[in-house]
Amino acid sequence: MRTAEHNRGLVWRAAAAEARVKSPGNRIRIPDRLIGGIIPLGVLLLWELLARAGLLPPNWLPAPTVIGQTLYQLAVAGDLWRHVGITLGRVALGFWFGAVAGTLVGGLTGYFPLARKLLDPTVQALRSVPSIAWVPLFLLWLGIQETSKITLIALGAFFPVYLNLSVAMRHVDPKLLEVGKLYRLGSFQMVRRVVLPAALPEYIVGLRSGLGLAWMFVVAAELLGASCGIGYLMVDGQMTGRAGIILASVLLFALLGRATDWMMSALGRRLLGPRAR
């Protein structure tokens, strides 16, 4: 399958290359990345120019360079690192608990039909509650301190990890399980040598979306009541009417989310080895 797709890709690329050579007007080849960058760069440039011309109210939409300065000042003052460190810590801790729980429950329900029949309906029912809706309850039970934030983030990370692992383990090709049976693998060996490796690609997808949700919920948690963290910075910016800080925080969330996702996918590629491509 893969080779066929690969070949199709090659054929397609070859055809595209040929078309490029043949089409007379369009000889210069612009890399895709540059094409994709045209609009954001254009917007940034326009934004900067309009801001400098005084056409944008600075307390609503400060110029990109001003946002950059805001970030720089925060970094120099040392506040930035504290907020970033705290937010990262929350995401890491919440994601860790959520992913571990998702892996345990997902593995259990994926392998034992009885566990699935017992647990899956309950988990699915809980999943249909938008996780943010639990916030008042968490606050009531766990207070406004770290525990309720970590719980919310863990809950967000739990479901995709659980779901992907459980489904992937249940859907391992029965033909491969039969191969394991032929060579008389015991249950443990069957899981270790056939089921888990077969489920690994989808499990990694689950981890990645779990991490994405962890970021989403850290924003929610920090907006709803925090005295530090990037989300708090945003609230602070809103309270004091400084759009620059809000936009700088948005940028930080984007950068950090992207960076951790990249790390997770690099880890995934490592684990998948030859199957990564």
Place this chain on the structure above:
Amino acid sequence: MDDKGSRQSGMVDIQVVHKAFAGFQGRLLALKDVMLTIHPGEFVCIVGGSGCGKTTLLRIVAGLEADYDGAVFLDGKRITGTGLDRGVVFQEHRLLSWLTVRENVAFGLAGLATGKSGAEVRHYLNLVGLDQFEHEYPHQLSGGMSQRVAIARALVGRPRLLLLDEPFASLDALTRMRMQQEILRIWEAERTTVVLVTHDIEEAVYLADRVVVMSPQPGTIRTVLPVRLERPRDRTDGEFIRIRKSLHNEFFTPCSPAGLRKTR
């Protein structure tokens, strides 16, 4: 490589009285009164159209089907469940995509002590001609190469009986013919008893010491035809064609009066 003497065993005694599947509308009778004795070192091909129960029969011998009336004996011992005394190759290669060629072959030693596995794996990779590809992954292999790896995996545990379920059906015609020669060469080197299921009459005549023809509804053995031609066999030889034709006729003439009544 060592105990050639005991490798000469591999006698199979099949006595399947009744095998049914819970089907769409009630129970579907897959096999009925299938009695067959296969001699040590013999190459037997089972041919039949789809739905004649040939694959089911092979799966019973492999130990993958448990729910049937009757018994199958390997060297006098009743088969219960799967075992490393039998190697199985399916129509699909069923290799594990996350393991290299070498690791896939070693998988065939799963339940065994793995002390000298390195040499065994190497031996069988050599036998199927893939020693150059031991570090490749399945997706890098062609269909024929994948099937060779599957054959090496089935043989590495040194089974007394090799079971092949339409192993070449998904290969192109040229590769299939080459693989047929290969399997004969491997069989001659290993002297394992081989049972190969196919729907290809020519393949059966080319390979088998005896061809077992099965007919459907219920799956029964219709006839057993010995092929007494020297190997390598010539597919264009007169006698070869005569045998092929007589097998062909078996397929296209109605057999039992019961079958006649049903179709007419």
